Amino acid sequence: MMTISYEIGNKLYLNITNKCPCSCTFCIRQNGDGAYGSDSLWLEHQPTAAEVIENLKGRDLDKYEEIIFCGYGEPTNEFSLLLQACDYIRSVSKTPTRLNTNGLADKLNPEYGGCAKELCGRIDTVSISLNSPYRDGYMAVTRPVYDDAFDAMLSFAQSCKGYVPSVMMTVVDVIPKEDIEASQKLCDEIGVTLRVRPYES
Numbered sequence: 588m589m590t591i592s593y594e595i596g597n598k599l600y601l602n603i604t605n606k607c608p609c610s611c612t613f614c615i616r617q618n619g620d621g622a623y624g625s626d627s628l629w630l631e632h633q634p635t636a637a638e639v640i641e642n643l644k645g646r647d648l649d650k651y652e653e654i655i656f657c658g659y660g661e662p663t664n665e666f667s668l669l670l671q672a673c674d675y676i677r678s679v680s681k682t683p684t685r686l687n688t689n690g691l692a693d694k695l696n697p698e699y700g701g702c703a704k705e706l707c708g709r710i711d712t713v714s715i716s717l718n719s720p721y722r723d724g725y726m727a728v729t730r731p732v733y734d735d736a737f738d739a740m741l742s743f744a745q746s747c748k749g750y751v752p753s754v755m756m757t758v759v760d761v762i763p764k765e766d767i768e769a770s771q772k773l774c775d776e777i778g779v780t781l782r783v784r785p786y787e788s
């Protein structure tokens with residue numbers, strides 16, 4: 588059975604794809620032990636929009652505090668599906684939505700000519716994994732397929748500000764204090780909120 592949605596506390600998490608253009612050193616996708624099959628969050632096939640919506644129909648979306656796209660893959664790697672799922676959610680509920688993303692939507696979906704505008708009215712919060720405030724550090728940790736990923740991610744963060752009520756970038760609390768300060772400075776320059784999240788080992 589595939590776990591397309593799951594609850595943690597009073598939040599609903601949506602897991603819509605395994606695909607991702609990054610290979611973050613800390614990601615469960617990188618553990619390389621072939622254990623995905625036994626992990627309930629590893630999708631056995633790419634769900635269609637109809638499958639995701641069918642799954643959502645089985646839930647009372649009004650009862651959640653927030654509905655969050657995240658999972659083991661990058662939600663914007665299935666951008667059309669993401670938008671269709673958002674449209675379904677909006678058609679039945681006003682529950683706030685959040686997109687947890689690596690910020691590479693525009694690299695993944697150049698045909699949209701800017702993905703941020705598509706999120707307008709569909710997503711309430713975009714949370715982008717910054718990981719490191721420095722290009723080299725970012726590239727070393729996230730290992731994206733795109734050479735210009737760092738700039739693309741920052742530019743996506745900036746473009747989201749015009750369309751999404753809340754835009755934040757995140758780092759984990761185990762990076763050096765100086766890096767957290769540099770991340771804060773970067774976020775201030777871009778005009779988004781920095782969220783320092785606890786490292787989950």
Ligand code: SF4
Pocket residue numbers: 607608609610611613614615616658659660661689729
């Ligand atoms: S961006 Fe997310 S899903 Fe992709 S490799 Fe990094 S942690 Fe994993």
